[in-house]
Amino acid sequence: MKRLINLQPSRLSAMMLALLPFVLVFFAYVATSNARLEANPNDKLLPAMTSFGEAMERMALTPSKRSGELLFWRDSASSLRRLATGVGVSAVLGLVIGVTLGALPLLAAGLSPFVASLSLIPPMAILPILFIVFGLGELSKVVLIVFGIAPVIARDIQGRVREIPRQLIVKAQTLGANTWVVILRVVLPLALPRLIDAVRLTLGSAWLFLIAAEAIAATDGLGYRIFLVRRYLAMDVILPYVLWITLLAYAMDRGLRLLGRRLFPWQAVSA
Amino acid sequence: MLDTLVNRRHRGFTLLLLCALATLLVSGSASAAEAKKKFKVAWTIYAGWMPWDYGENSGIVKKWADKYGIEIEVVQLNDYVESINQYTAGGFDGCVMTNMDALTIPAAGGVDSTALIVGDFSNGNDGVILKKADKLEAIKGQSVNLVELSVSHYLLARGLESAGLAEKDVTVVNTSDADIVSAAATDDVTAIVTWNPQLGEILKTPGTHKVFDSSQIPGEIIDLMVVNTATLAANPDFGKALVGAWYEILAVMQKDDDAGKAARSAMAKASGTDLAGYDSQLKTTRMFWTPADAVAFTQSADLPKTMAHVAKFSFAHGLLGEGAGSAEFIGMGFPGGVVSGDKGNLKLRFDDTYMKMAADQKL
Incomplete structure (x- = not known):
């Protein structure tokens, strides 16, 4: 037709x-x-x-006059290190919190509203507090990312765990599984593919928080450079940096998708 | 390349694309300066620029614009650098900025700019703070938090020079001015360079010492109203109206009568402080209250020297752009036909013509 x-x-x-x-x-x-x-x-x-x-x-390609370093690669390495640490910690935290809250109603009753509230606080709004608690160094940049995306991942995983059909959990128990084994053998394999998705979806926010953190106080990084040269409107540096960030983010997204397919063939990861 | 990729079905798309391109080409061409009636100037919050807010709200700017049969829109922007970038991109006909930023952003960006009004210079409004020591020399080896490539950075460089140190003796950490007060509250921050009101805010913390400030380099951090040179040449009335309005505002606010206090209170409120707070900020700002004052400063032989210092600093930090082979790459014009730097690339002009008209009451 x-x-x-x-x-x-x-x-x-x-x-x-x-x-x-x-x-x-x-x-x-x-x-x-x-x-x-x-x-x-x-x-x-x-x-x-x-x-x-x-x-x-x-x-x-040209070593900088002041420090003799290749600035672009140094910026990229610093930013990627911060991003990887932040996202990695967030993924682990999100998985652990999400799975426990999703699988254990007793814990969820106590902590779920708290995590939900935490995930709704705009991290940028409490920056001064983060500074005072975590200082101005590398730690505060990673914390900003973790604070921004870990609660979101946790809530997503928790939701996924809640969606697991009750029959599966009951079935596992009739076969003799205790809480630990149910979590390990039923809940976790179903939650892990979702973790990949959750990380993919929060990567955009992670970049946002990274750039914001680098704009506020830093000595290197992609966000640092962009905000520094913005001071004299050097769009010839800013636009290639933006393109590079986009490429990196795209590559990470594709990479995670591939990883999800490889690791969890039992669950088709969404496109 | 396109034709080989596009199959028959998508020829329509190609056409569409070409149409879009044509439209863009036509609309994208930049307009040259011409006589016009409507003007936009941008300002941001700073002690020496608050008069623009009052001028807009009290109708003084409108009064002067009406006198010359034009319209002037005074727009407040929240972000200082963004306001200069907008001006440089052509979004505004004028914008407030410091002498250094006028050189490194519009002038280095090829936008011929004129300092129409020399409003004030920082006389203690910018300072270097140390937490654990009360001598500037102690800064050696420390990390210094400041807005990199700003006048703070320049102040630090001048301070280090005076202490026999160089920039390589410290580590500069670029820190947003919006967050510098909370940054200063953390333990790992020990040295800060910033301006008021942040400067005063940080100095309220016990154990902080101001070890160097702009009153030790008087007249080097200058606050200007910068306008597009071509726009000004084509529309002298724009310059006259702005200058006329400026000195009328200053005349009102400098008096200690009720009207003056009311004006300063309004400015204080708009900058987030009270009359006492604003008055204390004005104490560290050397305002040129009369046009004659400003003209004398603009004509003095010190100004070209100051600008040479600024150009040297800017060049050393790569702020004059990649095409710049030396600190003299950008030509700067001063009253009386004095020119420093490259005459063929004259992009920043200190012009006392309009301020002189105000001094001679010819506006």
């Missing part, structure tokens, strides 16, 4: 359609940038593509 909802793009045209918005944005950028540069050759707002190349060569 020839209706719009039945029309499927071929592989090639699907690829074309996917590329189209990118191409469109690219050309729109180049056109506007050219127009601005024509009016003012020193315009910093929308630099030409060649300026990006020069800026990145300077940031990624």
Whole structure:
């Protein structure tokens, strides 16, 4: 039936359609940038593509005059280390809290409303408290990420555990499983794939908190650099950094999805 | 490349894309400066810039704009750097900023800018604070929290110079000005450079010492009203109205009568403090209360020297852009035809023309 909802793009045209918005944005950028540069050759707002190349060569390939380091790679390494620590700790915390609260109603009665409230506090609003408790160093940056995403992951896992059909739990018990074994053999295998999803979904927030933390007090990092050079409108550095962050985030998302498929073939991880 | 990828069915899309491009090309071209009637200036909260808030609310700005048959919109922005970036991108015809930021953001960005009003200089409003020592020399080896590449950074560099130290003797930690007070409350922060009102707030904590401040480098951190040079040239009335309004506001607020107190109270309230607090901030701000005062400062031979210092600092920190081969890369103009730096790249002008008109009461 020839209706719009039945029309499927071929592989090639699907690829074309996917590329189209990118191409469109690219050309729109180049056109506007050219127009601005024509009016003012020193315009910093929308630099030409060649300026990006020069800026990145300077940031990624030329040792910095002051410290002799390759700033781009140092920024990337610092940010990724913070992000990985923050997300890793959050995932473990979220899993442990989520599974225990989901599986043990007695604990849930006591702690669930607390975790729910915690997950609703905007972390940026309590920054001064975080500073005073955790200082201004690496720890506070990781804590900001953990505070921002761990409660969300925990609540998601808890919800997933609650969804496990009661029959499964009863069945396991008739086969002689105690609480520990039920958690280990029934609850955990069903919760773990969801953990991958939860981490994927909270990665965006994690980046947000990372950049915010680096903007507030830091000596390196992707967010630090962006906020530093923003001081003199160096869009030739900022835009490649933004692109790089997007690429990293995309790669992490894909990577996690692949990991989920590999590790938990029994559960189709959502696309 | 596109044609080979696009199959017949998607030719429509290609057309659409081309149309969109054409539209963008037409709409994207930047407009050159021309005579116009509506102007927008941006300001942010700072002791020396609060008069703009009062001028807008009391109708003084409108009165002067009406006199010259134009409209001036005075817009408050929350973020200082963002306001300068907006000005540089062409979103505003004028914006308040310091002499250093005028050089490193609009001028380095190729936007020819004119310091229309030299409003004040920081005379203690910016300072270096140490927690465990009361001498600047003790800063050696410490981590210093400050807004990197700002006037705080410049102040630190000047302070270190005076103590026989260099920037490599300390570790600079970029810290947002919005969070610097809470940052200062933590134990691992021992050295801070910031400006008022944050400076005063941090100094309230016992055990903190102000070891260096801007009164030791008088006249080097200058607060300006900067306008687009081309816009000003095409619309002298814009300059006249702004300058006229500015000195009328100052005339009202400097008096100690009821009207003056009311004006200062309004400014105090808008900047989150009270009359006493605002008055104490004004004490560390050397305002040029009369146009003659400002003209004398702008014409003095010290100003080019100060700006040379600022240009040197900016160049050393890469703030003049990649194209800059030396600190003289950007030309700066001063009254009487004095030019420093590259004459072919004159992007920052200190112009006393309009302030002089105010001094001669010709506005």
